[in-house]
Amino acid sequence: MKQKKEIRIKGPHLRALRGNLREILYLEWNERGCAIIDAQSDMLDAELPRSEIIRLHAELERNLNENKILIMSSIIVCGWCHHRDKDAIYNQSNHQWFCPDCYVEHEGEILNAESYIY
Numbered sequence: 001m002k003q004k005k006e007i008r009i010k011g012p013h014l015r016a017l018r019g020n021l022r023e024i025l026y027l028e029w030n031e032r033g034c035a036i037i038d039a040q041s042d043m044l045d046a047e048l049p050r051s052e053i054i055r056l057h058a059e060l061e062r063n064l065n066e067n068k069i070l071i072m073s074s075i076i077v078c079g080w081c082h083h084r085d086k087d088a089i090y091n092q093s094n095h096q097w098f099c100p101d102c103y104v105e106h107e108g109e110i111l112n113a114e115s116y117i118y
């Protein structure tokens with residue numbers, strides 16, 4: 001089975017469009033992360049029973065981890081350098097996208113990396 005799938009865009013207008021779409025999606029993702037962190041802060045300020053704080057904290061941590069997995073498994077960012085403005089190569093073994101520079105430089109590590117994305 002083929003290990004990688006590469007997406008290259010050469011046209012400057014399409015590259016700009018891709019960049020703008022990635023930026024919009026990234027800003028939405030970032031806003032969700034900030035909302036979760038704000039909820040954690042609000043929880044600490046609220047007068048809640050300890051058991052409720054523990055339950056909410058676990059739920060918010062789970063939400064943060066899920067949010068992180070969303071971005072790391074997407075084509076929006078490189079799974080290695082986190083740049084958002086480059087072409088992308090999908091690595092099937094760990095279900096992540098990488099920019100061509102990182103894929104070439106870290107291919108051995110990328111191909112042997114375990115997936116933390118379910």
Ligand SMILES: [Zn+2]
Nearest residue numbers: 078081099102
């Ligand atoms: Zn990269």
